[in-house]
Amino acid sequence: MSASVIHPSAVIESGAKLGANVRIGAFAYVGHDVEIGDGTVLGPHCSVTGPTRIGRDNHFVGHAAVGGDPQDKKFKGERTELIIGDRNSVREFVTLNRGTGDGGGVTRIGNDNLLLAYTHVAHDCDVGNHCVFSNNSTLAGHVIVEDWVIMSGFAGVHQFCRIGAHAFLGMGVLISGDVPPFTMVATETGGRPRGVNSEGLKRRGFDSERISAIKRAYRTLYMAGLPLAEAKQQLVEQAKDSDDVRALLDFIEAGQRPLLR
Template sequence: MSTAAVHPSAIVEPGARLGDGVRVGAFSYIGNDVEIGDGTDIGPHCSIHGPARIGRDNRILGHAAIGGEPQDKKYGGERVELVIGDRNTIREFVTVNRGTAGGGGCTRIGDDNWLLAYTHVAHDCVVGNHCVFSNNATLAGHVEVGDHVILSGFAGIHQFCRIGAHAFIGMGAFVNGDVPPFVMVAQEGYGRPRGINSEGLKRRGFDADRIAAIKRAYRALYVAGGSLDEARARLVELAGDSDDVRALLEFIDAGERPLLR
């Protein structure tokens, strides 16, 4: 039998499944077909709608709205879901929507992420691990975010864009193209690349040689002034000596939207 602790004012539908040590705060609602892993803490006035699978040891604070229907006019009530991993912190008034049938049917958030107050993750997004979304950061539908990405406050990501691992999106930047791994983007109308996230890379244990290789790749892509094809040819050369440059090149080659340049 589950050892979940549910406040008397909370509503947990019969079809919900709560793991051991789950706590549900006052006036929260847990819907049918919601599964919440061991040790997860749900604050007051939260709503979690299914189908949704939420892992263990997450913290979901007051007034978060998790697993709501996708904000898509094409949605017709079909079964779509949300999957959230372990040890995430989801702060006040965060909204996360389920997927759509046309987008794969699932919104996914990995492990060890921080979603600060008023952030929004739309339908069919895929978010990696160890990301930080600052207050009011917003993902439109079908966005893919790699590991260790930081979105500063009020950043907005256009639908179908990809944000590569270790990228940093500055405050208020609006991103309407793919951002390669390791790149910093700053506000200037729509966001524009402004170097690499070297400080973040240092904090994650990247040594000087790795960072220098990434800087050379950035210069080839954004500073040299040639075409994208010319930049790509130079990246192919640099990738022979660097796994990080190889990952950046693979990111570029896999894209369907234009690269942010």
């Protein structure tokens, strides 16, 4: 087992737990109720306060503020957590907040995500795997982001919204409703869906038959001029031949906020 490497200027509080081969940079701070998994790198001037649990082989480049109190007036100091998975890359000045007592108590970030500079993930969010959050992209509280989502620079998501798997949010777009899986959203359409993320799906191995079924579902939902209830009826029929359409329909049915439409 390799020993951790800690810069002499770093502060590691008593009670913090560091795995094997953890590296802590200059002037970094690790609080007493923090666990950092094997192989994780905490760059210079990063701070990690707890309760926070960080998995293996993550890289926090520098000046990231991880595990801070939620930015919520209702928070009264109750015990809440931030849980981060494995192999995430977190760039400069990213802020990741813990959950709130009345909001589930936990903020979660999965595996293999890339969070670029000045990204903010607020309290009680749930981020999946393989996501890319570009510079200055922001999640308000209680947002759910499923796997393989890309947020472009300066994109923002309103509290309690959901972003479906494989969605793409364009630069500067402001999201105030649920974004279905596979969907592209852009500012030139007033923050509304503008098509299927076909290129992203191709890169992830979706064949032409699967993409065609998704496009047909998109046309039914957004281009046929149908009321939502009628569009869902047609999607039920299409879902019989497509697991992807079934996933899209399940996402719509589970929504608590209005669908972005």
